[in-house]
Amino acid sequence: MKGDLGRPTQAPAAGAAMADKTFTGNRGLQIEEALLFEIGRSDGSGVDLPEPPDIDQRLGGQARTAALNLAGLSEPETMRHYVRLSQKNYAIDSGIFPLGSCTMKHNPRLNEKIVRMPGYADIHPLQPTSTVEGALALIAELARWLTEMTGMAAVAMSPKAGAHGELCGMLTIVEALAARGESRTDVLVPESAHGTNPATAATVGYRVVDIPARDDGSVDPRAVAERLHGNVAAIMLTNPNTAGYFERDVIEIAEAVHAAGAYFYADGANFNAIVGKARPGDLGVDAMHINLHKTFSTPHGGGGPGAGPVVLSEALAPFAPLPFIRLDDGKPHLVETMAQTQGTSERPFGRMTAFHGQMGMFVRALSYMLSHGADGMRQASEDAVLNANYIRAGLSDLMSLPYGDRPCMHEVLFDDGFLEDSGVSTLDFAKAMIDEGYHPMTMYFPLVVHGAMLIEPTESESKASLDLFVATLRDLVMRVQRKETEGFTSGPRLAPRGRLDETRAARQPRLKWQPPEPFSDAAE
Amino acid sequence: MSTRYTPDHEWVRLDGDTALIGISNYAQEQLGDIVFIELPETGKMLKKGDEFAVVESVKAASEVFAPIAGEVVETNDALTSDPEKVNASAEGDGWFLKLKLSDPGEFESLMDQEAYLAFLETI
């Protein structure tokens, strides 16, 4: 054992099968890879830069004196390091990624090609607007598609991700209430909501009031009505909801919310189920963020970047934050300061971010939309729903459906009832899937269901892919039924790592590499 | 010295006009591996029901509410570096803080061990 530093420790011989044991710790194509800081050098570099011209420095007294302790690698070493790391990751391109509520669909490479065109990649956000007419036109065009698809009046483009969009939507509501001379105190949030919803409501100072779920997982309009009063600012509702069902009473709920003078915020995380089938605007929604990285397939990139434009109803549109595009006779005009709104009906509540939002994601999303068109996006929603129901049909006799065996939308929710008394938990089941070469579904969410397993296959999966997935899960369930549970509780055994000790990580956080001894001084 | 309990799974051990306070063994079992505990500053006045600490496990964070009113006179700083003491000895070394009680009479209103054990049976 070499301990904490140097190459990761090999598996101890005792308890490990001899077949697993190698000199390097590698197993076939699974290569162990040390940290950059263990293999790099302070004078290592993979770039050749010219010697700077001689000048008199203008750094005042601020010139750096200490070393930076950075590690550098040559180009081939860099490539090998990161390629080896990449090989420890599961990805959509290598298999079904059935994370419920996350929408891991295919990321078309055309969109990557287009976003790298110099006309998009190599333009500065503060160039004179006369030199970025194409960029403004693109944002305006994407906004038009988003408002058409959602049946809404306007869209705030700048939020950088879903949660940022939620914050934007709620701030728009705060501002709209203020313009009416009101400041309300409460926001209604169903128990099944994404955790970001109550976090966002609390961030802007609202008291969060829970709405319990009905027996079928949906929101009961009577439970909403009981909690509605003159101090409720908004309801935050996800539709389709996090259990994978369409909220069938959504119009009744929206009407009650509006009658109370409150606004209807919709979490658009699941919009991908209904594009071309129903429009949030027709359901009474006032504000909804759209995760471009879910519904419109901009890459998740291992956790970002995302993009979360917020579509707004007529009532909320004037309060959208800076910047936005105003159309003058069809010509896009960038509005980025309060001064530009004087003499108009625009009342922006402020600014969510520097510059104009996630332009790189806008380019990819519009490219995705143009490729699909109205017919393709509707077909994508239908196929997403078809695929989720096909999985439900394939597993409903073996796994437990907390809200009954009835059609779901784009994702299907199971609970851990079928694991009861087996000694296998939802977590164990998920880890066994890893050994079968699958990324697990979303676990333990939504919280309203015990041991939740939320499966979202997306429209990108072929029938053959779904058949094998279903067959694999059936086999796993039958293993549990036969009490062959060893592979579950000790899984994953075949992944690059076994289960990791999260308690140790949290008790004594080690959040950066620490040198055994300091690096020597910088080379220059 | 006798120990009393609350329905929120805290324990209170009276010693004169001060009391030692922590979370019950049942509570630590429910939380699982505890990774961090945030304690109040000494000198802080707590009303009954005030939030005074946050207990974090890997997957959850829970607030702890004052079972009884008083002034914080000492906190168990060992928990900052060794939060696992609470898992090992919730009702001993894993105490949270010492309060100088505002109204020692409040103590009598809490459950004794027998009542608490009976209460746990109902959960």
Next chain:
Amino acid sequence: MRYLPHSDEDRQAMLARIGVEAIDDLFAEVPVAARLDGLDNIPDGRSELEVERIMSAMARRNVAAGSVPFFLGAGAYRHHIPATVDHVIQRSEFLTSYTPYQPEVAQGTLQYLFEFQTQMANLTAMDVANASMYDGSTATAEAVLMAHRLTRRDRAVLSGSLHPQYRDVVETISKASGKRTTTLPADPTAQEDLLAAIDQDTSCVVVQSPSFYGHLIDLRPIADKAHAVGALLVSVFTEIVALGLVEPPGAQGADIVAGEGQSIGNPLGFGGPYVGLFATRDRFVRQMPGRVAGETVDVKGRRGFVLTLSTREQHIRRDRATSNICTNAGLCALAFTVHMTLLGERGLTRLARLNHAHAVELSDALAAVPGLTVLNDTFFNEFAIRVNGEAAEIVDLLASRGVLAGVPVSRLEPDNPDVRDVIVVAATELTTGDDRRALVSALTEALA
């Protein structure tokens, strides 16, 4: 549709297996009144060829920075990106993976985030960094909220050195969460008396260095004053290449560092996506927003990495979370990390020297232009100039002549007459002698 695998026969077979006749039977819970037959005003799908043609046409209506002499900075910088960077971030296993919630099959992402955190902590001379945030402006707002939590105070003092849009974001978020801000006037000549604005109820003071106007600000006296009254210093930067040459904020007493990492590995891209950087001291780590990767071991004792300290996050704490932030900027952080790995300490130092040298050459050349004053004694790779005229008009005029001259401050501060004649100008390693001469000649002509 080329992205959808099913044939119509597949669909029919699957509907039969499900036990329904038509796809709309699966949408039965959508209220009849809201059902759509289709989307009006939106065309049907197109081939890859057609989409590429449409998108290229729109791209051609933009003037690419690389096609003209180009001097814009002000929070976004044009640097060379090694080809390796783009190759690595386009690898499927990075591009198409998710937030690493299943660490056993996400060690690639987790390890590079750990490397990114180490690079960030070392660059800023801070103890600990998170796994990135949306961008510099939102990272700054999060830093202010964190300072409020730590100090249990609610008033932030914002220097006039701060990027105006960063200031606007901080003010928006502060107002929304019921906090106060005291904002000093725009400071193009680095004359402000920040110390006088710091008092007993200040939670933090927010200073940008190099400042929005390019000045290098000595943070030490500000840190000392802040600490003396129990406040924190939030240090902000928009040009991280500067850290190759100037004293890091951690060595000057910063408590929280928030910045923009776009310069390393990420293209201009009209403002996003970028990568927010966030670092702080060990003792504040439990109040740090955002995701963070930590080292641990697996069941066999092998080193591995996990997302840790996650109880601060919204999926667990819901309305008690430290922040509502969910995503980081994973792929942009990867681009940063790969580029920084290629640079190493030697490369970053030389890159910073090149930037500074080109900016000094530009500053010296511009100082000789009649009707123009350089406002900076100190700077890294950008500085402010004052012109005898309306800055925005001059910048527009130069743009029409094929030179992108800089950022007129009035674009961001239209209400402030003191800066209507100020332009922020940047040079990087990509700025050539020909570019410099083109700017000097165009400005000389415009100001004559």
